[in-house]
Amino acid sequence: MSGPLSGRLTGWRAALRIARRDARRHKGRSALVLAMIALPIFGVAAADITIRSSDPSEEQQLQRDYGAADGRLSFPGVGRGERPVYQHPDGWDAVPVKKDRGGDAKQRDERPEPSDLKAVMPPGAHWLSDQRAATRVRTEHGVLRVHVRELKLADPMARGIATLLRGRYPKTTGEVAATQAFLDSSGLRVGSTLRPVEGGRAYRITGAYELPGSLNNKQLSALPGAMIRTDGSKPNDGVDRLGYLVSVPGAYTWDMVKETNTHGIVVTSKAVLLDPPPESEVPFYRKSPGMRPGAYEPTSDQALVLTIAVTVVGLAILEICLLAGPAFAVGARRQRRQLGLLGAQGGDRRHIRSVVLSGGLVIGVAAAVLGLALAIGATALARPLIEERLHTRFSSFDLPPLELAGIAGLAVLTGLLAALFPAIAAARQSVLSSLTGRRGVRRSSRVLPIVGFIAIGVGVAIAIAGATLTDRVEVVGIGSGIAELGLVALTPFLVGLFGRLGRILPLSPRLALRDAVRNRGRTAPAVAAVLAAVAGSVAVATYTASVDQQRRDEYAPSAPHGVVSVQMERGTGRTADRVGDAVEQNLKTTGRADVGHLSVGGVTCGGLSGGGSKCGGATVVVPEGNDCPLHYGGDEKLSAAERQKMMKSWQCNPPQTPHIPMMAGMDVLVGGTDVLKALGVQDRQAYAALERGHAVSFTQRYIKDDRITLAVFKKEQDYYNADDGDPDTTKKADRTIPLPAHHLRGQDEIYGVNVLLPPAAVTKAGLDHQNFGAYFRTDRLPTDAETQALSSAFNELNVNPILHVEKGYKSDSNNVLLALTLFAALVTLGAAGIATGLAQADAEPDLRTLAAVGAGTRVRRTLSGLQCGLIAAMGVVLGSIAGLIPAIGLRKAEERRKLADYAETLGNGWGGEPHIPIAIPWETLAGLLLVVPLGAALLAALVTRSRIPLLRRGEG
């Protein structure tokens, strides 16, 4: 080789050699950067291998679905035997060729006999009965609903559908095999006896198997006719799916499928699935054009996912570069003399750059190799665990070469990018200053702050426009992103501003601050890395906390915290008392308040139907003026302003209905003062009113002039047609009963209760009542064991009541906030630590001078602690500000969108004013602003050697 190219290559070879040996000589620093780059690579590569390995190829999936068969026959019920059908090539839908005249419901349950199939199947075909249903079986713990598949799994045609783990497949109709998931869940074993809840037969479990594509499927396998009844008595619940696996000589072609369709049979053919016929050959599409392939393509979703993925990867690379960059800068600084020597031997800027860049290349390649090797090894080792977790066996251990090469390339690119700026900076140093160790203070770029200011301006403008002019959240996101990048660019300038604080600080912090500010080249990337990580975390934390606050505000409890409520399902109210007893026996309760409903037409009439047609019902009427005038089209006379004013009135803002209210849909509950006590009512007058036989109205809606009015309907139909807000309800009612009532005040929550009537008042009004549930006060929340015991007691009573333990609002974002705080803290510590290492490398001469003028050895520790803490503090302060702004912007954009919706629906008289709170995650912020910088400072101080190394003469 000769010429300039070979010269360049030779130069690079020498640079690579130096970089490789240097990486080995400075193991700590190399390991740190290596880990930083290799860890994400490991994660991405492991995810890639897992996704590719667990995602079976089309052929493999077909084998899992249909075994060695060529396809599966099914009977859509749209026309069987005589009535031909057109089917979708996939076989999941079919339409009759001629319009169905109905009356085939009976035929659905009919099962064609093999003798019927013989006439319609291609010559040489074999078939295997394959029927699926669901049934309930008794287990060690209780009753479990399982899938039953009647298919002779031992048959060669079924090979590939299931994997036998232990024992054998059933040979007689008295035997079943079970999936491992079923055995694990039921507590039964191979050899146990299995009893279905219905039918009375018992089966022996002869083997355990698994379905490679769905390991969590609780399935039983039996011989055809062993478990699934098709004679109409139907002990199995769920829809039976009849079918046959079919095998033909050659493949089941589309022409053969169409031929089979003429007999009303649908075929899911492997050959057709793998090679679908052209649209012109599918008559089904003529009948159902909407089912054409490509009729619905969610491409925008894919584009969005791609955009998000690219953004996340881009940000991750930026973050790694910001973190690893200073590490390379430390390296370049420590090799300054070496780079100077290289210059003295005739190395020009290109050579110096290539030595530092080679460092990035070496680490990048090492990280790629290490990350990939770890990913492959860990995925292979953890394969059984991953398979269990994903509920699917790997179809193969797939190492997609192109994707893995791409991921490896990403590692190399990250290493090179991280080393790029240190390389440029090192090459700019004059050989002389490198050799003499003179520390020139490099002026930071003048262009960068301007670019930063412009980016912040543009980004903020876009975000504000997004939040105020439009309701498009993504615009706010883009604007915030640009502004944040601007802030990163502006970091050197901002670090400079911090320097002004120096004058007021004592010696050590002043020295640390001045040093950080004078050497912005190394401080700024570290601060920027902290800034970016903290800003992201704070933004997500603020948004999450705000959404959490909104959910908390919107949460409507069913009862005070810790109160257990139980209520019967429709028409089973007569066992309510025994159910209540069961609760008291199994849970630690401190008080019970039975709750009843009104019965019209006799005690046997259930409040929510169940008594039959002779039963009626009673409802409370909303007095005139208490209903929202915007309802029932009553708002047409009102102006927009009046409507808006009305929207905010109590009439139009009914209290929130809890998720599980006591007897949803019932206006009136019957109960005594113990109910008030259970609901935590403080209003003494309410207790007195109830004792006097007066009603207590929990809302203002039903009460007027201290009265409520009951409308009684004798006929159930009339009762159901009645609407409490309808002004005509009183006219339609068979009878109206005015009752004295007390309006309950001073109650924050009304737990979905509208009106409470004392039993005496009910009797006095000539109505009946019946208990259907109860509230129970508790000292503590029931344990899992207590709840399970109660469930089994309910089972013994043969009832299935609705049990609710009010635990208050459960936030699911705590873990998210914690994880974000930890992530930001980790990045901050890493970045601050690296920058401190860099500062120490620079500060040696200062420390020697300090020691010479009599400073103690602790100065070194204090100084590095302060340097580290300072970088962390600057990063988290700037990052927190940068993070709060986009989060608030996003919430404002959301509010704006909701307000626009609200304005639109205002005329319709429904929809409440939107509530979009902004909650600042104070705990996260406090952790980041105080704990993290302090921790960083302490950690740096602790790990710093206090001894100052011996002076070596560096100048010639």
Next chain:
Amino acid sequence: MTATPVLQLRQLARTHGSGPTEVHALRPLDLDVFPGELVAVMGPSGSGKSTLLTLAGGLDAPTSGTVTVEGTDLTTASRRDVAALRRRAIGYVFQDYNLIPALTAAENIALPRELDGIRAKKARTEALAALDEMGLADIADRFPDEISGGQQQRTAIARALVGDRRLVLADEPTGALDSETGESVLAVLRARCDAGAAGILVTHEPRFAAWADRVVFLRDGEVVDQTLRSDASALLTPGAAQ
């Protein structure tokens, strides 16, 4: 000496700073160094010895005057050309930290050649030959921290002269060595000059300066005296001192 000088300094001066902070590191001086000649530069601290050497090697740019190495004027050449000249014509030897710790002795010597685009194998062969010539063949594959200070400096001299380079600029090459080892290093340098190289040796020890053909005395950036080793009264380049 009638041959063309390898190094020619004309009215060379270097000033740091300006106005009240102005420091004259080197006042205008002329100096020629011919093939086969070793010139010692002596003087107290801050006299401009090292400045003279860095200017001569193109590591620093003069405020005025010219530096010509093998016919090329460094003051007008591009940064890249100066670097190339350092690879091909000028060799440096410093007091310590002379060798790149990540490279073996042989690789250190081969470095300028490799940077110049010579194939690694050829560069190594040259390096091994140079080491052999110095009697250091057995340390070829050792790293700098595995060999003695004297061996390091001799390796540095070998590197400074590898290829066709004929100018050695040595800045206190014996400063970190004991006197015996120092003498041996100087012997090597002298031998290389006798073989046709030109050398400048910065030192403050008259004992080592005695190895030179000529001694230039500097004080406050000015040449105060130039003597031939054999004849202290003769000035080789008249006009340079005053």
